[in-house]
Amino acid sequence: MPLLEVNSLSIHFGSVRAVQDVSFSVDEGIVYSVIGPNGAGKTTLFNLITGLYTPTSGSIRLNGQEIQGRNPCDLAWRGMARTFQNLQIWMNMSAIENVMVGAHQHLDTSLFKALLRVRSLSRGEAELRRQAADLMGFVGLDAYVGARADSMPYGALKRLEIARALAMKPRLLFLDEPAAGLNPKETQEVDALVRRIANTGVTVVLVEHDMKMVMNLSDRILVLDYGKRLAEGTGAEVRRNPDVIAAYLGGHA
Known part of the structure; x- marks a missing residue:
């Protein structure tokens, strides 16, 4: 099928x-x-x-x-995930935060846990950041893990958008x-x-x-x-x- x-x-x-x-x-x-x-x-x-x-x-x-x-x-x-013909990047965020946004559906961010700052939630965020850094390496953006999105060249931003889509685990x-x-x-x-x-x-x-x-x-x-x-x-x-x-x-x- x-x-x-x-x-x-x-x-x-x-x-x-x-x-x-x-x-x-x-x-x-x-x-x-x-x-x-x-x-x-x-x-x-x-x-x-x-x-x-x-x-x-x-x-x-x-x-x-x-x-x-x-x-x-x-x-x-x-x-299902996608990228766009015209860049859809949050320029006021860091590069790695853009990738992390793509994985939001895989993180348990219930209001109750957030209010109590449950330790497992913090561990989940740390793991999400590690996975986002790995994805940036996969798309060839190791050098930009600590960069702001608005400081990156256009070609790197195209690959950043792909990394964000991959963070959705499609x-x-x-x-x-x-x-x-x-x-x-x-x-x-x-x-x-x-x-x-x-x-x-x-x-x-x-x-x-x-x-x-x-x-x-x-x-x-x-x-x-x-x-x-x-x-x-x-x-x-x-x-x-x-x-x-x-x-x-x-x-x-």
């Missing part, structure tokens, strides 16, 4: 059909990429699956259970353009990081415009165009698909 199943998914904003009757499935343990020209509906599709939008029609199943219309907090408890991780705005060296670092994440058993769904990264990493690729499914397959199959070539390069190509 696939980990994620999307069936006939659509959303309309007035007369605009941003996603139209899209179906696909994602097996556990793979890297699945969603590509397409600007405005193809990729981020909208992410927002539908991760609970930010409610679909007009269609269904979404996570591990066999329908999840369309559920809020992001509920989906986080079910093992089974399914959505990465929305993790290499956007990065230089070639930083892009290679993110490429290697996505591969490390997949090697831990986390299923990754990736939106990315860097085709070299997509082709290097992806087990399967879905191509969207004007909100519709245009093609799906392996990198080799998608690369030679005439409809994909036409969508990216124009029909004359």
